[in-house]
Every structure is written in structure tokens, then in C-alpha cells.
């Protein structure tokens with residue numbers, strides 16, 4: 001937003017000074033520019049604002065292990081994550097940016113050593129072909145944080161026959177009674 005704001009300010013003051021010489025009704029111009037900016041800003045927020053942080057900024061807010069997994073696409077050791085065998089009712093959000101990703105009602109026991117979900121919240125998860133050429137990587141749609149991989153057709157008795165295999169460290173759980 002700084003680029004738009006930085007652009008709008010000199011433009012509006014330029015119009016302001018030029019207009020004030022020609023036309024005493026100068027306030028209308030500032031008002032229009034101001035509303036345009038506010039409108040744009042509201043629109044982006046409603047679409048769940050993308051989170052763009054530099055590597056340095058992420059390092060400052062994440063633990064070294066969170067940074068290794070979320071930003072460097074690492075994998076936690078199987079069976080060690082906090083949510084591997086965890087089945088409380090609530091919502092799992094991105095540990096990087098806080099956007100809700102999965103409901104506990106879509107979590108199931110896959111026995112693979114990582115939390116497994118059969119479905120993400122609508123629009124919350126992005127999919128990318130993994131550099132290994134075989135798997136599909138899943139990331140937080142808002143901040144691009146690495147979550148894990150998604151597998152299909154493994155025969156789990158779930159509504160989607162998909163398994164979102166997610167690192168616990170990429171998630172932050174909020175119990176249902178705190179929502």
C-alpha cells in the first residue's frame with residue numbers, strides 16, 4: 001500500500017496547488033483521491049490480504065524450526081509434531097500469518113506420523129507441483145508458508161480421498177470454545 005499512498009500524496013498535492021489557483025473549490029479533489037485510496041484498501045482486506053514479508057522479517061517473527069519448515073520447505077521428523085495425535089475440536093491456522101486453514105472436523109488419523117486433513121478451508125490452501133516431480137506441495141494461500149504435501153487416491157475412507165499431510169509446526173490450533 002505504501003506505493004499507492006506514496007503516489008497519491010504528491011499527485012493530490014500537485015492537483016491541490018494547481019487547482020487552488022484556478023478554482024477555489026479545491027477540497028473536492030482531495031476528497032476524491034482520499035476515497036479512492038480507502039476503497040482500494042478495503043477491497044484488498046476483504047479478499048484476505050496477501051502477506052508479503054522479506055526473509056529477514058520472517059526470521060524475526062518465527063522460531064528457527066518454524067522458519068526452516070515454513071520458509072525453507074523443511075519437514076519435521078515423523079511422529080514428533082504437537083498435532084500428530086491430537087483430536088480436539090477447533091480450527092488450525094497458519095503458524096506464519098494466522099489465517100485459518102483447516103477445521104478439526106476434517107482431521108483424521110492417517111497413521112503416517114504427521115497431522116492429516118481431508119480438506120482445507122475454501123481458498124486457504126495453494127497447490128504446486130513439487131520440485132521432486134512426483135508430489136504436490138501445499139502452501140498457505142495468504143503467506144506462501146510451506147505446509148506439507150497433498151496425496152490423492154490412497155484409499156482412506158474420507159469424503160475426498162485426499163490426505164493433506166501437514167507439518168504440526170506450520171499450524172497453530174485454536175480450541176472451538178475460544179472462537
Ligand SMILES: [Zn+2]
Pocket residue numbers: 094095096097098099140141142143144145
Ligand atoms: Zn500463512
